[in-house]
Amino acid sequence: MRKSRWLILPVIAALVAVTAMTGCAAKPKVIKVASVSPLSGSQSSMGEAIKLGVQMAVEENQEKFKKLGFDLQFVPQDDQADPKVGVAVAEKLIADKEVLLVVGHLNSSVAIPSSEVYAKDNLTQVSPANTNPKVTDRGLPNVNRICGRDDFQGPWGARYAAETLKAKSVFVIHDKTTYGQGVADEFRKKAAAIGVNVLGFEGITQGEVDFSSVLNQVKVKKPDLIYYGGMYPEAGQLIKQAREKKITAYFMGADGIDDKGLVDIAGKDAVGVVYTTAAGDVTKSDAGKAFAAKYKTEFGKDIGAYSAYGYDSTNIGLLAIEAAIKAAGGKLPARVDVSTQVRKVVYSGVVGPVEFDSKGDNLKAKIYIFEIKAQKYPGELAAELSGKP
Numbered sequence: 001m002r003k004s005r006w007l008i009l010p011v012i013a014a015l016v017a018v019t020a021m022t023g024c025a026a027k028p029k030v031i032k033v034a035s036v037s038p039l040s041g042s043q044s045s046m047g048e049a050i051k052l053g054v055q056m057a058v059e060e061n062q063e064k065f066k067k068l069g070f071d072l073q074f075v076p077q078d079d080q081a082d083p084k085v086g087v088a089v090a091e092k093l094i095a096d097k098e099v100l101l102v103v104g105h106l107n108s109s110v111a112i113p114s115s116e117v118y119a120k121d122n123l124t125q126v127s128p129a130n131t132n133p134k135v136t137d138r139g140l141p142n143v144n145r146i147c148g149r150d151d152f153q154g155p156w157g158a159r160y161a162a163e164t165l166k167a168k169s170v171f172v173i174h175d176k177t178t179y180g181q182g183v184a185d186e187f188r189k190k191a192a193a194i195g196v197n198v199l200g201f202e203g204i205t206q207g208e209v210d211f212s213s214v215l216n217q218v219k220v221k222k223p224d225l226i227y228y229g230g231m232y233p234e235a236g237q238l239i240k241q242a243r244e245k246k247i248t249a250y251f252m253g254a255d256g257i258d259d260k261g262l263v264d265i266a267g268k269d270a271v272g273v274v275y276t277t278a279a280g281d282v283t284k285s286d287a288g289k290a291f292a293a294k295y296k297t298e299f300g301k302d303i304g305a306y307s308a309y310g311y312d313s314t315n316i317g318l319l320a321i322e323a324a325i326k327a328a329g330g331k332l333p334a335r336v337d338v339s340t341q342v343r344k345v346v347y348s349g350v351v352g353p354v355e356f357d358s359k360g361d362n363l364k365a366k367i368y369i370f371e372i373k374a375q376k377y378p379g380e381l382a383a384e385l386s387g388k389p
Helices: 003-025 045-066 082-097 106-120 149-162 178-193 212-222 232-244 259-271 286-299 307-327 335-344
Strands: 027-037 070-074 098-105 124-127 143-145 169-174 196-203 226-227 249-252 274-277 346-348 353-355 367-371 380-385
Touching: 027 045, 027 082, 027 353, 045 070, 045 098, 045 259, 045 286, 045 307, 082 098, 082 106, 082 259, 098 335, 106 124, 106 143, 106 178, 124 307, 124 335, 149 178, 149 249, 149 286, 149 380, 169 178, 169 212, 169 259, 178 196, 178 226, 212 232, 226 232, 226 274, 232 249, 232 259, 249 286, 249 353, 307 335, 307 346
Parallel strands: 027 070, 027 098, 098 124, 124 143, 169 196, 169 226, 226 249, 249 274
Antiparallel strands: 274 367, 346 353, 367 380
16 A cells, blocks of 8 residues: 555656646737827727727737647727827837737827837837828837828819819818927928918917817918818817808818817817818728627727728738747747838738838828718718829
8 A cells, every 4th residue: 555655646746747838838928019098088989999800910810829729818908199198008018028019009109108108118019090291200119100191282282272172261170289280380391382371380289179269260360161170079070060150161171180080079069161182981992891890799889990990000010920939949039029010011901001211201102182971970081192292
């Protein structure tokens, strides 16, 4: 009896050791993908649309990464459309070494200071929505975007206003942010260059609800068109209050007003609004239709302007991570290696083709112009433009 016990113990020990080793080998290493956008506050509708696009792409890729030996996890973050909060989120993400990809932000004013943090450790950032030129003009090797730039969007808007809407005068309003003032200034410069009389260039503040002061100026000037650089919550109120004052000028904005929230706020007064955007109507392609249908099935809502761009940005980043894993012999890649790989990705997504230049801008990006012809979102596509206006 005593002899059997001594024979059994080594066998049990060996089994425990093997089990432990097997458990270690089978445990996948974690790779985290973060979306960063406003998930609370007045811009949360657009921020949530980005987050859900990222989530869908991560979920679709989890099984593939499991086979590569990695547990792909999604970690959505709320930057509240606030630069200080964005930087705090960036500091948290850069400290978590399991994060290899950031998809975001929504606002250029948040993305620019946040990307300075990501650059400290070459954490790859692929933006679905930042349009200010400074985002990529700083030459940071880890910063990329798939949408078009404001130095195309603003000028294309001005050309459309002059040539298609036949506007001979314009009053420009902006929200004083990096994005809003930036795109408004690009519009103003081009409008003036092609002979449109710029009657005013005034700023409002995000969060304001009474725009009587600036609209009284507009009413006195009687422009053919009001151009607004800013986001949809303020734009919706501006439109309503302008119509209440019997101001009948065209109302035009950029991609910051490309959201269902604009129609929700402006109601019937949204009809006739024209906007440029870096986000096209993805439902015009079979791949886009399939994406939109799956999105509605999974989340119970229609896609937002930048849902598909969040989805495509994520897939591009994951292709770079996969390439970096293979280059590392199947091991967890370094952040800098992912940043290097992402610039090599040539991708055809639900939005369209993506190929980055040396600054991280998408060489295939386009600008789209929509007009809201009924009280519903989105508007109808009026033009699809590329290259310099």
